[in-house]
């Protein structure tokens with residue numbers, strides 16, 4: 001690393017540390033400033049190989065967390081915020097945080113990063129205890145630096161725990177390489193992908209320096225991704241499911257599924273809790289979306305029962321390969 005690059009890197013690192021002081025004036029200043037970034041060569045040199053030695057992450061059901069291959073620890077259950085806006089979004093995030101949820105999923109495309117950031121900032125919970133994921137949309141891939149700065153500014157949390165590419169698309173590798181620079185600069189902690197499947201993953205991995213820590217894909221009992229999930233996990237990458245309950249507006253049939261109702265009754269739990277628990281037991285992180293505080297609380301109460309192997313198999317048999325969205 002030449003002297004200038006080293007200085008830039010150190011400056012960016014210090015800015016990152018300062019920004020971690022949650023809620024301070026420094027954090028606002030840092031978020032408002034454009035980040036000083038190391039070069040691609042520096043990123044490649046300093047991060048190549050770390051993924052090979054890092055852990056893939058099995059779930060710790062006591063702490064309810066997983067250690068990602070990036071070395072950071074992430075909760076294994078959270079709140080999804082798709083379609084939640086304004087006060088509804090703020091109140092949902094607040095309700096989740098009050099119920100013990102420490103993982104919040106947002107995206108540029110959801111148009112609610114400002115609300116998510118505000119709810120986290122005003123929660124009174126130390127910044128370090130909350131894990132926030134956001135995503136860059138493919139129409140941002142041609143101007144990744146601007147897009148990342150926008151996410152940092154809108155969330156205004158000093159740093160972002162994880163940024164995903166929302167879908168494969170033109171310029172995705174270049175956008176990811178830009179994200180890698182922000183990891184080196186301490187403004188983003190972990191990286192990941194969304195809607196990447198067996199077809200796209202190997203080629204993508206061969207082109208980047210930091211192995212994604214997570215892949216977020218559609219997963220519910222009617223669309224189980226039974227080959228994709230172990231394929232991703234074998235690479236040391238954590239899997240997270242979107243639409244765990246079948247998706248807002250798409251879940252009427254799933255939430256009445258007789259097999260799930262029967263299993264729920266046997267455990268004195270709700271059908272939704274059985275779906276969430278099934279995910280956890282197959283190593284899939286859950287981020288159910290909800291604007292209802294009672295539902296949000298119910299969705300956290302999934303660690304006081306265990307599905308038997310037979311019950312897991314009965315749920316597996318519900319798979320129809322039925323996608324509830326186009327990607």
Ligand SMILES: NC(=O)c1ccc[n+]([C@@H]2O[C@H](COP(=O)([O-])OP(=O)(O)OC[C@H]3O[C@@H](n4cnc5c(N)ncnc54)[C@H](OP(=O)(O)O)[C@@H]3O)[C@@H](O)[C@H]2O)c1
Pocket residue numbers: 079080081082083105106166194195216217241242243244245246247248249251272287288289290291292294295296298299327
């Ligand atoms: N990466 C991607 O491409 C992608 C795509 C889609 C979604 N996502 C992420 O995944 C998250 C989850 O998806 P989603 O929110 O669309 O769908 P979802 O979690 O599958 O289902 C949400 C629906 O279930 C209801 N619900 C939640 N908890 C319930 C409970 N305990 N009992 C009964 N109903 C309950 C919600 O209604 P109430 O509000 O009334 O509780 C809402 O209608 C999103 O919020 C987003 O963060 C990512």
